Amino acid sequence: MTARLLNSRDAELLERAQRVVPNGVWGHMATRAIAPGYPQFFSRSQGCRVWDADGNEYIDFMCAWGPNVLGYRHPEVEAAALARIDQGDIGNGPTDTMVELAELLVDTLDHADWTLFQKNGTDATTVCVTIARAATGRRKILVARGAYHGAVPWCSPSLVGVTTEDRAHLVLFDYNDSASLDAAVEAAGDDLAGILLTAFQHDVGKDQHLPEAAFLAHARAVCDRTGAALILDDVRAGFRLDVRGSWARYGVKPDLAAYSKSIANGWPLAAVAGADRFRDGAGKIFTTGSFWYGSAAMAAAVTTIRILHDSDALAHTEAMGNRLRDGLATISARHGFTLRQTGPVQMPMVLFDADQDLRIGNAFCVAALRRGIYLHPKHNMFLCAAHTAEDIDRALDGADGAFADIVSAGILAA
Amino acid sequence: MTARLLNSRDAELLERAQRVVPNGVWGHMATRAIAPGYPQFFSRSQGCRVWDADGNEYIDFMCAWGPNVLGYRHPEVEAAALARIDQGDIGNGPTDTMVELAELLVDTLDHADWTLFQKNGTDATTVCVTIARAATGRRKILVARGAYHGAVPWCSPSLVGVTTEDRAHLVLFDYNDSASLDAAVEAAGDDLAGILLTAFQHDVGKDQHLPEAAFLAHARAVCDRTGAALILDDVRAGFRLDVRGSWARYGVKPDLAAYSKSIANGWPLAAVAGADRFRDGAGKIFTTGSFWYGSAAMAAAVTTIRILHDSDALAHTEAMGNRLRDGLATISARHGFTLRQTGPVQMPMVLFDADQDLRIGNAFCVAALRRGIYLHPKHNMFLCAAHTAEDIDRALDGADGAFADIVSAGILAA
Structure with missing residues (x-):
C-alpha cells in the first residue's frame, strides 16, 4: 500500500472539536459514519478538488x-455574489435580485409558476408539505420507505428525540411500485394532502433506481384525481441532471418541488417552486427565516442557473460521469471485482457485489483516498462541470492503484 | 407633510414579484403586514443605514x-468571511474555523459546554427541543403563550397547513407567571422534556417584559428537580444584550440555548449551545444541513464575537438605546402623545397609548419613513453599534417632525 496520509492536523482538530462539539462533528459529513481513515477537516476547495486540513489534495x-455543480469557487458565481455582498447582503427586505431569481426559476423550471426561497433543503421540503396541507385542507403525506427528505422530526432518518405524533400523518409506500402507492392512497382516504417523491431513488447504501415513467405518470394521475399535491424533492438532484427540473425529461410536472444544494453552486439557498393551483395555499402559510432574503446567495443562484442554460456544463458533467462509470467497470473487472454502478452517472452509487458489510468498499475507498481520490463507499457521489477528462483519467489511475492495493492487502472479491 | 417617498421602482418590483412569488414577498419582512407606505425592496445597507430600491436613505x-449588531458591512467581519470564501466556503467537512468558533462560544457563553451549528434560528430551536426529548426520553415542551420560536409547524405563529399532532406535546403557560408554569408542569406530569423561554418577553404588538429573576430561578429549579431541560431561545436577543448570553446577568444558566440573528453580524448562521448534562443527548440526534459547515459565516461569527468582547460595542449600543428612549419620551410628550417604551433599550418596543388599532403608530412610523427614519409600529426594533449619537439625534429630529406631521394631518392622541 501507499503511505498513510499525513493526518496529524486532522487528528488534533478532531480532538479539540470533541471537547466543544458532541462527538466533534455531526450530521452527514461526520466521517465516523463513513469509514475509518477519512479526513474530517478541510482547508480549501477549488474546481473539482478539495484539500484536507493537513494539505492533502x-x-x-x-x-x-x-x-458544488460548476466547480468550487466558480469565478463568475463568486463575482456575482461578492458584488451583492459589497452592497450589503441583507437589509429590511429583499432586493431586485430576488425578483430576478424568481423570474429566472419560473422561466427555467418546466413546472413552476411561482417560487419561495429558504436556506436548507429541509426548509424547502417542510414548506412543500405545509403548503400541500394548507391548500388541500388534508393531512396525509405519502413518502417512500427509506427516502431521505431532511433532518427534522417529521422526516428525519433517526427517531431519536422524535415523537410518534411528529410522523402521525406520514403513510409509507415503495418507490416505483404503483400498487404499493395505491395501497397508501387507499389508507390516506379522503385525507390525502400530497405524495412526496425524490427525483429518483437515492437511498443511502442501496442501489439507485431511476423513476419508472409509468410510476411517475401514475402518481401524477392519482394527484389529478384526488386534488393532492405531487411533490418533487429535487434537493439532491436538482440543477445537476436537468436545469428544467429532474422530471422534465419524463414529462411529469410536480405541483410543488423543493430545491437546494447546487442551486447556487455552494452558496446557502433553497427554493420551493410550485404550480398556480397551489399559489393560494403557498400565500396563506407563514414561513420565514432571518437570512432568507440574503441577496448574495440569490445572485449566486442567478449566475449558476444562467451558466447551466448557456453552457454545456451539464452535458459535460454527464459525459464525465459516463467516462468514470465505464472506466471503473473495466478496471474493477480487471482486478476481479464486480461493481454495481447505479443511478444517473452524474450522481453515481458504486457498490461492490457481495459486500454487505462494506468491507471491500470501505477498503477500496480508503485506498483511493491515499491516492488522492475522494470517493464514498455507500452514499451516492457527485460529479461537477469542473471535472475534466484528465481528472477522470487520473481518478481511474488512482482507482486502478487502489484495487491493486486492496488485493495485495488480501481483500478479494467474495 | 413632507413629500411622498420616491417609490416607483419599489412598486415596479412588487408588481413583477407578485407574478412569480405568492403575494410578491413572504414572511416577517412582508411590508403589507406592517403598514401601507413602507418600501418593500432594498438596494444597499451600510453601518446603521439602509437604502430602498428607489435610493431613499x-x-x-x-x-x-x-x-446587524455591529453595523452592516462591518469591515473586519466582512474581511474574515471573505478570506474564508477565498479558500472555498464549503467542502466535504468543516474547517478549523468551526473548532475555533465552538471553542470561542464555549468560552464566551456562561452556560455552554458544547455547541452545534445550523443556519436558521428555527433550526436551533428545533434542535434544542429534539435534544431535550432525546436526553430525557420525555415529550412535553412548555412554551409561553404568544412567544415566537420559529416558523415551522411545531412552533409557527400560524396554524395554516399545521396539524394538531404537530403541536401535540406543547403545553402553554404565561411568561413570568410561576403559578402558570407550575400548572403546565403539573399537566406535563412525568413526560416533561423541557421548558422553552425567550430571553425576555418580546411578543409582537405587545409591551415587552424583562424576565423576573424569581421566575427564571423558579423555572431553573423545576428543571433541576425534574431533569427537564431549561431551554433559552436567545435567537432574537443573543449577542446584542450580553455576549455571555442574555440570562448571564440573572445568574440563571439554561441547559440548552438557541442563537442566530446577530451571531455573525448578518452572515447566515445559527448555533445551539448546551450544558454537559445534555451532551450525550445532543450526540445521539441526527441533525444536519447542506451548508451548515460553511466556514465563511463561522469566520464572521468568530470576528463578531471577538469584537463584542474586545470593544465597547454593546455598552455603546445600550447608551444609544437610552438616548433614543429618553429623546422619544421627551419629544412625544411635547406633541401630546404618551408612548409605552418597553423592553431592553437596545431592542425597543414603542407603542402609543390608547392605540389598539395602531392608527397613530402606523401614521407616525410612515411619517418618520418620509423623513428618513426606519421604525416599526408594532415589532421590537434593534439598535446596533454603528448608531452614533449624531444618528440618534438625527432620528429624534426626524421623529419630532413626524409627530408634527401627524398632528397637522389631524391625528391626535386619544
Missing part, C-alpha cells in the same frame, strides 16, 4: 455532498 | 430584524 467526487 | 432601527 484530492480529486473530489462528493462536491460538498451536492452543492 | 434611512437611519435604520430594524437592523435586518436583528442580524
Whole structure:
C-alpha cells in the first residue's frame, strides 16, 4: 500500500472539536459514519478538488455532498455574489435580485409558476408539505420507505428525540411500485394532502433506481384525481441532471418541488417552486427565516442557473460521469471485482457485489483516498462541470492503484 | 407633510414579484403586514443605514430584524468571511474555523459546554427541543403563550397547513407567571422534556417584559428537580444584550440555548449551545444541513464575537438605546402623545397609548419613513453599534417632525 496520509492536523482538530462539539462533528459529513481513515477537516476547495486540513489534495467526487455543480469557487458565481455582498447582503427586505431569481426559476423550471426561497433543503421540503396541507385542507403525506427528505422530526432518518405524533400523518409506500402507492392512497382516504417523491431513488447504501415513467405518470394521475399535491424533492438532484427540473425529461410536472444544494453552486439557498393551483395555499402559510432574503446567495443562484442554460456544463458533467462509470467497470473487472454502478452517472452509487458489510468498499475507498481520490463507499457521489477528462483519467489511475492495493492487502472479491 | 417617498421602482418590483412569488414577498419582512407606505425592496445597507430600491436613505432601527449588531458591512467581519470564501466556503467537512468558533462560544457563553451549528434560528430551536426529548426520553415542551420560536409547524405563529399532532406535546403557560408554569408542569406530569423561554418577553404588538429573576430561578429549579431541560431561545436577543448570553446577568444558566440573528453580524448562521448534562443527548440526534459547515459565516461569527468582547460595542449600543428612549419620551410628550417604551433599550418596543388599532403608530412610523427614519409600529426594533449619537439625534429630529406631521394631518392622541 501507499503511505498513510499525513493526518496529524486532522487528528488534533478532531480532538479539540470533541471537547466543544458532541462527538466533534455531526450530521452527514461526520466521517465516523463513513469509514475509518477519512479526513474530517478541510482547508480549501477549488474546481473539482478539495484539500484536507493537513494539505492533502484530492480529486473530489462528493462536491460538498451536492452543492458544488460548476466547480468550487466558480469565478463568475463568486463575482456575482461578492458584488451583492459589497452592497450589503441583507437589509429590511429583499432586493431586485430576488425578483430576478424568481423570474429566472419560473422561466427555467418546466413546472413552476411561482417560487419561495429558504436556506436548507429541509426548509424547502417542510414548506412543500405545509403548503400541500394548507391548500388541500388534508393531512396525509405519502413518502417512500427509506427516502431521505431532511433532518427534522417529521422526516428525519433517526427517531431519536422524535415523537410518534411528529410522523402521525406520514403513510409509507415503495418507490416505483404503483400498487404499493395505491395501497397508501387507499389508507390516506379522503385525507390525502400530497405524495412526496425524490427525483429518483437515492437511498443511502442501496442501489439507485431511476423513476419508472409509468410510476411517475401514475402518481401524477392519482394527484389529478384526488386534488393532492405531487411533490418533487429535487434537493439532491436538482440543477445537476436537468436545469428544467429532474422530471422534465419524463414529462411529469410536480405541483410543488423543493430545491437546494447546487442551486447556487455552494452558496446557502433553497427554493420551493410550485404550480398556480397551489399559489393560494403557498400565500396563506407563514414561513420565514432571518437570512432568507440574503441577496448574495440569490445572485449566486442567478449566475449558476444562467451558466447551466448557456453552457454545456451539464452535458459535460454527464459525459464525465459516463467516462468514470465505464472506466471503473473495466478496471474493477480487471482486478476481479464486480461493481454495481447505479443511478444517473452524474450522481453515481458504486457498490461492490457481495459486500454487505462494506468491507471491500470501505477498503477500496480508503485506498483511493491515499491516492488522492475522494470517493464514498455507500452514499451516492457527485460529479461537477469542473471535472475534466484528465481528472477522470487520473481518478481511474488512482482507482486502478487502489484495487491493486486492496488485493495485495488480501481483500478479494467474495 | 413632507413629500411622498420616491417609490416607483419599489412598486415596479412588487408588481413583477407578485407574478412569480405568492403575494410578491413572504414572511416577517412582508411590508403589507406592517403598514401601507413602507418600501418593500432594498438596494444597499451600510453601518446603521439602509437604502430602498428607489435610493431613499434611512437611519435604520430594524437592523435586518436583528442580524446587524455591529453595523452592516462591518469591515473586519466582512474581511474574515471573505478570506474564508477565498479558500472555498464549503467542502466535504468543516474547517478549523468551526473548532475555533465552538471553542470561542464555549468560552464566551456562561452556560455552554458544547455547541452545534445550523443556519436558521428555527433550526436551533428545533434542535434544542429534539435534544431535550432525546436526553430525557420525555415529550412535553412548555412554551409561553404568544412567544415566537420559529416558523415551522411545531412552533409557527400560524396554524395554516399545521396539524394538531404537530403541536401535540406543547403545553402553554404565561411568561413570568410561576403559578402558570407550575400548572403546565403539573399537566406535563412525568413526560416533561423541557421548558422553552425567550430571553425576555418580546411578543409582537405587545409591551415587552424583562424576565423576573424569581421566575427564571423558579423555572431553573423545576428543571433541576425534574431533569427537564431549561431551554433559552436567545435567537432574537443573543449577542446584542450580553455576549455571555442574555440570562448571564440573572445568574440563571439554561441547559440548552438557541442563537442566530446577530451571531455573525448578518452572515447566515445559527448555533445551539448546551450544558454537559445534555451532551450525550445532543450526540445521539441526527441533525444536519447542506451548508451548515460553511466556514465563511463561522469566520464572521468568530470576528463578531471577538469584537463584542474586545470593544465597547454593546455598552455603546445600550447608551444609544437610552438616548433614543429618553429623546422619544421627551419629544412625544411635547406633541401630546404618551408612548409605552418597553423592553431592553437596545431592542425597543414603542407603542402609543390608547392605540389598539395602531392608527397613530402606523401614521407616525410612515411619517418618520418620509423623513428618513426606519421604525416599526408594532415589532421590537434593534439598535446596533454603528448608531452614533449624531444618528440618534438625527432620528429624534426626524421623529419630532413626524409627530408634527401627524398632528397637522389631524391625528391626535386619544
